[in-house]
Amino acid sequence: MAPLVPSQEELQRRRIIGINPETVTNIPSTDFPGHWPGESHEWALDTFKNGFQVEFHRNDRFESSFSLIGLDAAVANAFRRILMAEIPTIAIEDCFIHNNTSVIQDEVLASRLGLIPLKGSVEGINWMHWVKKESDDEPGSGACDFNTIVLRLDVECYKNEYADKDEQDPRKLYTNAHVYAKDLMFHPVGRQEDFFVGDGAIAPVNPDILIAKLRPGQKIEMELHCVKGIGADHAKFSPVATASYRLLPDIKIERPIIGEDARKFAKCFPKGVIGLEPVTAAEAARSGSGYEGHAGEQKAVVKDAFKDTVSRECLRYDEFQGKVKLGRVRDHFIFNVESTGQFESDVLFLEAVKVLKFKCARWKRGLTDLMA
Amino acid sequence: MSREAYQVPSMGAQTAFDTQGGYGSAMNVDSPSVVYLCGECSARVPLKRGDQIRCKDCGHRVLYKERTKRMVQFQAR
Numbered sequence: 001m002a003p004l005v006p007s008q009e010e011l012q013r014r015r016i017i018g019i020n021p022e023t024v025t026n027i028p029s030t031d032f033p034g035h036w037p038g039e040s041h042e043w044a045l046d047t048f049k050n051g052f053q054v055e056f057h058r059n060d061r062f063e064s065s066f067s068l069i070g071l072d073a074a075v076a077n078a079f080r081r082i083l084m085a086e087i088p089t090i091a092i093e094d095c096f097i098h099n100n101t102s103v104i105q106d107e108v109l110a111s112r113l114g115l116i117p118l119k120g121s122v123e124g125i126n127w128m129h130w131v132k133k134e135s136d137d138e139p140g141s142g143a144c145d146f147n148t149i150v151l152r153l154d155v156e157c158y159k160n161e162y163a164d165k166d167e168q169d170p171r172k173l174y175t176n177a178h179v180y181a182k183d184l185m186f187h188p189v190g191r192q193e194d195f196f197v198g199d200g201a202i203a204p205v206n207p208d209i210l211i212a213k214l215r216p217g218q219k220i221e222m223e224l225h226c227v228k229g230i231g232a233d234h235a236k237f238s239p240v241a242t243a244s245y246r247l248l249p250d251i252k253i254e255r256p257i258i259g260e261d262a263r264k265f266a267k268c269f270p271k272g273v274i275g276l277e278p279v280t281a282a283e284a285a286r287s288g289s290g291y292e293g294h295a296g297e298q299k300a301v302v303k304d305a306f307k308d309t310v311s312r313e314c315l316r317y318d319e320f321q322g323k324v325k326l327g328r329v330r331d332h333f334i335f336n337v338e339s340t341g342q343f344e345s346d347v348l349f350l351e352a353v354k355v356l357k358f359k360c361a362r363w364k365r366g367l368t369d370l371m372a
Numbered sequence: 373m374s375r376e377a378y379q380v381p382s383m384g385a386q387t388a389f390d391t392q393g394g395y396g397s398a399m400n401v402d403s404p405s406v407v408y409l410c411g412e413c414s415a416r417v418p419l420k421r422g423d424q425i426r427c428k429d430c431g432h433r434v435l436y437k438e439r440t441k442r443m444v445q446f447q448a449r
Binding site for chain 1: 414439441443444445446447448449
C-alpha cells in the first residue's frame with residue numbers, strides 16, 4: 001500500500017508552533033516514521049536536499065545573520081553549540097608574572113588577560129597543535145613553537161616632564177598611566193615567524209581594552225603563553241560573542257481588524273511588522289468577508305513577520321480576541337553569529353559544519369568497530 | 373612534578389635572604405642593605421642592619437618590603 005501523502009495545507013499547519021497568551025502548543029516535530037498513521041516520514045537525503053534552504057540576511061565581517069530552513073531543531077542546535085564550545089581558538093593561558101606593582105592583583109590581572117580575544121593568521125592558528133596538559137601519569141607536551149605563542153607585557157609608568165602644570169588627566173600627566181591590550185607584544189619563536197607575519201601577527205582584536213591603570217613607579221612585567229583551546233574548556237576560547245537562533249515568527253490575522261483598532265494593533269508590534277492598507281471596494285462588496293461597508297477604511301495586514309519579537313502584547317486586548325493567531329515556524333531557524341574577531345563570522349559557521357562532520361565520521365568509525 | 377618547575381634563582385651572598393651567606397655573619401660593618409619603600413613618599417630606602425627605621429627623605433617611620441623578585445605563575449582562568 002502506498003503511503004498516505006498529507007496535503008500542503010496540512011504540512012504547513014504542522015510546521016507552525018502555536019503561541020497563546022499563557023501556553024505554547026504543538027512544540028515537538030512530528031515528521032518521523034510512526035507518528036502519523038499511514039504516512040511515510042522516512043528520512044531521505046533527496047527530500048532533505050529539496051526542502052533545505054539557506055538565506056543570508058546580513059553578512060558583515062564579524063556579524064552575520066542567516067536562515068536555515070527545513071532542518072530539525074536537533075541539528076540547528078548542534079551547530080549553535082559547536083559554534084560556542086567546539087571551534088578551537090587561541091587565548092592566553094599561562095601568565096608568568098615577573099613583576100606587578102600595580103594595584104590590580106596578580107590573579108585578577110591574569111584572569112583579565114585571558115579573556116582578551118586575540119587574532120592572527122588563520123592558517124597559522126590551524127597549523128598550531130594542542131598543548132597536552134601534564135597529568136599524574138603522563139608528562140605534558142611542553143611548550144614548543146607549534147603549540148605555544150609567547151606574548152610579553154612590559155610597561156612602567158613614570159612622570160611626564162613636559163606635562164602642563166595644571167594638567168589633571170593622568171594619561172597626560174604620566175606616561176603609560178593606562179595599560180591597554182595594544183601593549184601586548186608578540187614574540188614569534190621558530191616557525192611562528194613564517195606563519196604570523198605582517199597582518200597575520202598575533203595581536204589583540206580590540207587594541208583599546210583597558211588592562212590596568214598605573215601610577216609613577218608602578219610596573220608590570222610579565223610573559224604570557226597563549227595556547228589553542230575550545231570553548232567547552234573555558235569561555236575565553238569561544239570564537240563567538242553570541243551564536244543564537246530564533247524561530248521565524250508567524251502572525252495570522254484571522255478576522256478583519258479595521259480603523260482605530262488596526263492602528264492600535266500595529267502599535268502592539270515592533271515597527272514594520274504590521275502595515276495599514278485601505279479596504280478595497282471588491283473586499284467590501286464580498287459578503288461574509290467582514291469588510292462589508294468599510295470600503296476605504298484602514299485595515300491591518302502582516303507586512304514583515306521576520307521583525308516581530310513575539311511579545312504577545314496583542315493577545316492582552318479584548319478587541320483582538322480571536323482575530324489573530326501568533327506562532328512560529330518550527331523548521332525556520334534565524335541564526336545570528338557574532339565573531340569575537342579571530343575568524344570571519346560566515347567562516348565560523350562553515351567551521352561548525354566541519355566539526356559536526358568530523359564527529360559524525362568518528363561516530364561511524366565507532367559503529368564499524370562495534371560490528372567487527 | 374611540573375614541566376616548568378620553578379627553580380629558585382641563586383641570588384648570591386649579597387642578599388639578606390641568603391641564609392648561609394650574609395645574614396648570620398651580618399654583625400660586620402658592610403652588612404647587606406635591603407631596600408624598603410616609604411609608606412609616605414614611596415621613596416626607596418636602603419636599610420642596613422641596625423639602621424634606624426626611618427625614611428631618609430621624609431622621616432616617615434612606616435616602611436614596606438618590596439615585592440618579591442621571584443616569578444609568580446598564574447593560569448588565566
